[in-house]
Every structure is written in C-alpha cells, then in structure tokens.
Amino acid sequence: MIPVIALVGRPNVGKSTLFNRLTNTRDAIVADYAGLTRDRKYGEANYLDHKFILIDTGGISGDEDGIDEVMAEQSLQAIAEADAVLFLVDCRDGLSPADQMIAKHLRINNKKTYVVANKVDGLSFDVAVAPFYELGMGEIYPTTASHGRGVKSLMTEVLAEFPPQEEEEEDDERGIKMAIVGRPNVGKSTLVNRLLGEDRVIVYDLPGTTRDSIYIDYERDGKPYTIIDTAGVRRRKNVRLTVEKFSIVKTLKAIEDANVVVLVMDSREGVVDQDLHLMGQVIDSGRALVVALNKWDGLEVEQKERIKTELDRRLRFVDFADIHFISALHGTGVGHLYESIEKAFHSATDKLSTNHLTKILEDAVVVHQPPLVNGRRIKLRYAHSGGHNPPIIVIHGNQTDRIPGHYTKYLEKTFRRVLDLHGTPVRILFKSTDNPFKDRKNKLTDRQLQKKERLTKHYQKQKIKQKKKKQK
Numbered sequence: 001m002i003p004v005i006a007l008v009g010r011p012n013v014g015k016s017t018l019f020n021r022l023t024n025t026r027d028a029i030v031a032d033y034a035g036l037t038r039d040r041k042y043g044e045a046n047y048l049d050h051k052f053i054l055i056d057t058g059g060i061s062g063d064e065d066g067i068d069e070v071m072a073e074q075s076l077q078a079i080a081e082a083d084a085v086l087f088l089v090d091c092r093d094g095l096s097p098a099d100q101m102i103a104k105h106l107r108i109n110n111k112k113t114y115v116v117a118n119k120v121d122g123l124s125f126d127v128a129v130a131p132f133y134e135l136g137m138g139e140i141y142p143t144t145a146s147h148g149r150g151v152k153s154l155m156t157e158v159l160a161e162f163p164p165q166e167e168e169e170e171d172d173e174r175g176i177k178m179a180i181v182g183r184p185n186v187g188k189s190t191l192v193n194r195l196l197g198e199d200r201v202i203v204y205d206l207p208g209t210t211r212d213s214i215y216i217d218y219e220r221d222g223k224p225y226t227i228i229d230t231a232g233v234r235r236r237k238n239v240r241l242t243v244e245k246f247s248i249v250k251t252l253k254a255i256e257d258a259n260v261v262v263l264v265m266d267s268r269e270g271v272v273d274q275d276l277h278l279m280g281q282v283i284d285s286g287r288a289l290v291v292a293l294n295k296w297d298g299l300e301v302e303q304k305e306r307i308k309t310e311l312d313r314r315l316r317f318v319d320f321a322d323i324h325f326i327s328a329l330h331g332t333g334v335g336h337l338y339e340s341i342e343k344a345f346h347s348a349t350d351k352l353s354t355n356h357l358t359k360i361l362e363d364a365v366v367v368h369q370p371p372l373v374n375g376r377r378i379k380l381r382y383a384h385s386g387g388h389n390p391p392i393i394v395i396h397g398n399q400t401d402r403i404p405g406h407y408t409k410y411l412e413k414t415f416r417r418v419l420d421l422h423g424t425p426v427r428i429l430f431k432s433t434d435n436p437f438k439d440r441k442n443k444l445t446d447r448q449l450q451k452k453e454r455l456t457k458h459y460q461k462q463k464i465k466q467k468k469k470k471q472k
Helices: 015-023 067-081 097-108 125-135 151-159 188-196 242-257 273-285 301-314 337-349 354-367 405-419 446-471
Strands: 004-009 041-047 050-056 084-090 112-118 140-142 176-182 214-220 223-229 260-266 288-294 322-325 379-387 392-398 427-432
Touching (some): 015 041, 015 084, 041 214, 050 151, 084 097, 097 112, 097 125, 125 140, 140 151, 176 188, 176 337, 188 214, 188 223, 188 260, 188 288, 242 273, 260 337, 273 288, 288 337, 322 337, 392 405, 405 427
Parallel strands (some): 004 084, 112 140, 176 223, 260 288, 288 322
Antiparallel strands (some): 041 050, 214 223, 379 392
C-alpha cells in the first residue's frame, strides 16, 4: 500500500510550499496570504525513491466561523485519512493556542505525527524550536520549505517508517478526465460532490469559494474517472485580486488537461456573455463539451420555455454539444450527464480510418462541389486522420488555400453527421499537393527545337494570311 501523508497546521505556515517541494510541481497556489488553500488537494510524490500520497489542507486556527469552519472540517478529514501527519508550525510566530489545539486533536486520534518547525532561516535552531517542545510530541524538525532546507532529513525519518513498495506496472487506463467549469457561484462544487456521492469539496454560499483546481480520481460502475473542480471565471474587468488571477490560470490549464469539459450555467440568470466566452475558450482548446444548466428546479414553466428559446438562438455555434437541465443540489438529471460525457469522450478519441474518411469526402464533393477559383475547380483528393481530442481531419488537394470558410463548415458538419460525432468540435486541415515539375525546366533535343521552329513559322504565316483577308 502507498502511504498517505497529510500536511496540517495553522494558516500561512508553509503547507502548500512544502507540498510543491515534495511533489516537485507547482500544483498548489502559493502566496503570502493566509487562508489561501481551502479544499483538500492530493498529489503523488516520489521522494528518496519512495512513493506516497500527499494531502495539502487548509489552515486550522481554532476560532473558525463561516467558510473557515468548513475548511477546518476538510483538514480534519485529511488527518483521519492519513497514515502519518506533518504538523507544520511557524518559527517566526512561535507557539500559539491554535498549535496546541491541533496537537491535542492529533494525540486524541493517535496519529503518527512529525512536528515541522518551518521558516527557520535566519534564526538560531535551538532558540527557534525550543517553544515547540511544550507540545509534547517528540522530536522537532527545523525546515525552510521555500528553499528545501531540512526537508531531506525530515523525509528520511518519515519514510523510514514505511516499507519500500514493490515496483508496479503503471496502468495507462487513466479514465476520462472531466473538468467542471463556469462562472462563480453557479454550483460547480455542488455538482462535483453530487457526482462523487460525498462532500469532497467545500460548498458555501459565497462566490469564489473554490480557488484552486482540485483533481479527484474515482470509479463509477467499475470505470475510472478523474473529475476536476475549478475556480469560477469572472469577466476580466472584475478580476482585481492576484489570487483570483492565479485561480483563473489554473482553470484554463484544467480545460487544456481535460478530455471533456462540463460547462455549468445558472439557469435563473440565463445565458450571459461570460458563459459564451468560456464556451469559446473550450472550443478553441479543442475539448469535448457538455452543457449543464443548473438550478433548473423551481423555475416556472414560462421561464423554462424562454430559456430554451434563448439557448436555441445563442448556442447555435455549439449545436454539437448536449445540453442538460439539472439540479446539482437535489440530483435531478445529474446521472444523465455521464451518458453525454462518455459519448463525447469516445467521439473525441476514436480512431478514424483513411478509407472511411476519403469515402465521406468523395460523397460530400459529389453533393456539393468546391467553388471555382480563376476558372479552375478546386480538387479534393483524399482525407486521413491527423490527431484526436479533438478529431483532426487532414484533406489533400490543390488550391486548398483558396477554400472559403463556408465550404469548410460544410465539410465539418458532413464529417460530424456521417461519423456520428457528439459533443466534440472537428478540425479540418487542408494540404495542397505540390507539382513536382513546377520549377523544373524541360530541356529540348535538337529535333524538338527544329519542330518548334517549323511550327512557329507556320503560325506566323497563318497569322499574316488572316490579316490580309481582313484588309480585303
């Protein structure tokens, strides 16, 4: 079994910094800002030839109220799941009542705990760590997570408690990655918890509750999935905090990393411009798309009809995406999302044969030929697959750089209809066939030169005769 290690402590003691150091990533957002981490964040680490699961948690201060209370519950849940706990304290702030409260909870739960005195740089070791022996939790490990000082000796002690794992073959079957995106406070985290069947991420009636992208692996009916809860994306003019800018970058990265994106919208507000901007971002990234209108319960019949009419009008450019009307809070319609997610994933990743694509292209050209350019018909000869997620179809022919946009749209819709693709955009790439004799000059033999000279004289005589006739 791979050991699970949780990082706990007060806010702003360096838990996320140590998380990034041990996982050798920048997955956790780090800033000089207390209470930045809110949800439990899991990461795979391979340190000193040991594999383990690391859990980053929000800070526990002991006087939580509102959303801080929910954050503290997430941290306590991480402690319950862990095989060992790294209890981080701040050398610069010294021992606090919150540290003593956390230590008491760890003793009650009988967790193997290592007290990590962080931010020790510039201080005397003995003086800096002395107050923390009052916690009565054994050895104190001084570190500076931002620079890596003392981290190796700490992890040597921690990992010595766990036997080395046997080498296992890596399973390439990672399942479908689906990112849940949308504006703030549309119900993304509620939907994530509903899909998982547990309160895995924090849900609170406050816009911007989720700040980081949370990757969660799970299984449903024996199939592996990875769900990504993301921070809400507001319009650029409303984004002022640096932390929110980092959150938006994480959301855009999650879209690129996903196979399928579930765009959540608030049905009570209808389709707003920011929803369309996010939809455009998903299409530009080439990811499969499923649209979910949340908070559908409780709407009047007239409101529902008006919203459906608005969807038909404003979402014509994503007519390939399935639209679901759901209530994440009550679970209405949520189960049907999986059907569209599976369909979109397979449409985006299935292999396409060259013979089949070429046959579709030939039939499309027969029904509607390409336009004439300079008196010459554009010829499209054959097609083949150029990639997946999204499906890329490469078409070879001549004068393909002159093909108008409306004909490209016609080909996209034809391929999507015949191949029965749902939920994924299709990209068409054109390649012109080069003429191998374009820049090659033909060298004539003596006999050919003589023939050319005779033909030229004959042509000139004919031209003179025709001129004389016209004069008469």
